[in-house]
Amino acid sequence: MTGTTYTPPPAHGRDGPFAIPTGLLIGEQWMEAASGARIDVDDPANGSILTSVADGDIAEGIAAVDAAAAAAADWAATAPRKRADILLACFHAMMAEQEWLAQLISLENGKALSDARGEVAYAAEFFRWYAEEAVRINGELGISPSGGNRILVQYQPIGVSLLITPWNFPAAMATRKIAPALAAGCTCILKPAAETPLTALAVAEIMRRAGVPAGVVNVVNTSKPGPVCSAILHDPRVRKLSFTGSTQVGRLLLREAADSVVSSSMELGGNAPFIVLDDADLDAAVEGAMIAKMRNAGEACTAANRFYVQRGIHDAFVAKLVEKMGAMKVGPGIEAATQCGAMINRKAVDKIVWLVGDAVGKGAEVRLGGQAIEGDGYFYPPSVIANVQPGSEILDNEVFGPVAAVIPFDDPEEAIALANATEYGLAAYVYSENLKTALKIADRIECGMVAVNRGLVSDAAAPFGGVKQSGLGREGSHHGLIEYCEAKYIAVSW
Structure with missing residues (x-):
């Protein structure tokens, strides 16, 4: 690990397993932003500054796309069982650090420790669920009504995915997107909320240590989400957008995604x-x-x-x-x-x-x-x-x-x-x-x-999502996995 790190103060007798990287995860290493800019991370309980994280710009966003694209072919070709084993290792690694991660969430998000513990368990469950789903991406075989050919349908990874997560569930919203993307064979760029980046960085480091190959998961913190995400979405190598956040921002992202016809999943506001x-x-x-x-x-x-x-x-x-x-x-x-x-x-x-x-x-x-x-x-x-x-x-x-x-x-x-x-x-x-x-x-x-x-x-086993202006698509369950797949039809005669 290179670059600046953050060690949370010990609480309830529990130190962390590693100092949290506060840089950008691009490819195989953590790095600082080229500009040297940083984003302060506050403690909502008292308004003090906990630490700061690297503030990526458009150049770092495109570098993350480069890394994800370079890793895409090998990860898509990785056997489903191997992908499943890695995701299951991520589940066990997260649960082994449940208390430490919960304390980190409480520090940067402000939520009660009991809620944070529940979030970590919920977040880790997406790794376990999609470890099980990774080996069950079943295709279809049928006969055309005319009898002239067979209809063969297979599901392939949709490609490099941009995942944008909110501050209220910094662990769970990350894993709910990363896990199905990886299970389907996609590589990704995670853009966590600037208010709560530390949890996402800790989860990414846990995944790296659990065996996720370099470039499969990249993390870009930024205080300029509009320009950075726009540049990523306009890169032709990016084929998927998954966003959780407000309806207002979701509308803006859908307009950006429309320029390149990027497949979009939206989990937006509720009432x-x-x-x-x-x-x-x-x-x-x-x-x-x-x-x-x-x-x-x-x-x-x-x-x-x-x-x-x-x-x-x-x-x-x-x-x-x-x-x-x-x-x-x-x-x-x-x-x-x-x-x-x-x-x-x-x-x-x-x-x-x-x-x-x-x-x-x-x-x-x-x-x-x-x-x-x-x-x-x-x-x-x-x-x-x-x-x-x-x-x-x-x-x-x-x-x-x-x-x-x-x-x-x-x-x-x-x-x-x-x-x-x-x-x-x-x-x-x-x-x-x-x-x-x-x-x-x-x-x-x-x-x-x-x-x-x-x-x-x-x-994790149920389809999560809304109708009307609460979103498009579903997360969780088998439905969440298919969001990261393209159905390919092959007409076959034999």
Whole structure:
């Protein structure tokens, strides 16, 4: 390893297995940016600077494409079993360092250590899942209707892939893209979020040590994502784009990708409804709400944003939710007792303040929290606002924070209409003891994923993605692997 490194402070008696490289991974080595520029990485819990990482430019982006293209043929020709073995080695290497990686995530992201541990386990699972899927890329053989020839279909790696990940799940969003790309036989360039690059760099180093060949995974940090990603997407050797982030940025990237007709997968914004019917198990619904809302302190695209609660159970639900959320300990994520950590930055807190202020100004009632926490770091407390009125901005915008907006309804038809009254369609949650009713509602909600009587929807074995302006394509499951493949049809006569 060459270049500058970062050693996180030891916490809970656990030192890391190596100093984290803070350069750019291009080909077989870590290197500094030619300009010498660096990006500061903040600790959201107190606003201090943890370290800095190399700030790549267009030249480094194209160098990463060079490295990925040079490695592409050999990796595509690598036997599926060999690719699977390497991915499984990555899984075991990540899980062996789960506590250390969790502490790193908490430091640079701010999330509670318990959430970070869950993220590492979820992230590693993509390596194990796609190790199993790598050997099951099955083709097809059929006879043409005319009987004139056989129809042979095989799946080939799509090619060099640009993977762009967000700050809220810096490990999981990286592995959810890297693992299927590698399983399919593709090489890639990872562009992690500038707010949380250290986790991505640590994962890349773990993969390198686990046996991923040079050039198969390249990492380019940059404070200039627009120009750098545009240059990469306009290189004819790049054939795939996978992006997780806001709908606004997704639209811009789709325009860039269109110039070269680059295959694009988009996991974009969400505005998840959480519907609770009168016949729901109240305690189970509240527990599910805590998971759906407070996982990662609400900084998740699948987070429940709008709580539609039938009037007969509304008051009891709100009271229990206030009790549960009010008991959560807020503090630095790295502290073991913390249940709700810091937001990623000041801008995130300001957005929450604006959304809550707008809702209250239009008639909503603050039942818990409702004001940012003063002092060092970027904290907003768990909050519940009830009787949110139509037209409130919080109903149309992702909160991305620990605020539950509750709205009463009378009839399930009303709840369905309210749930669908958004440009987004990623995830939804439905609680009812009548499974037939719950599934009928789930069937009519316009979204890619619905959790029925549970607060967690994500699973490496399930297709993750949305409809409408929440995205294109799917990640996870076998569907996520096919996103990195091209189907080739061969007409054969014998």
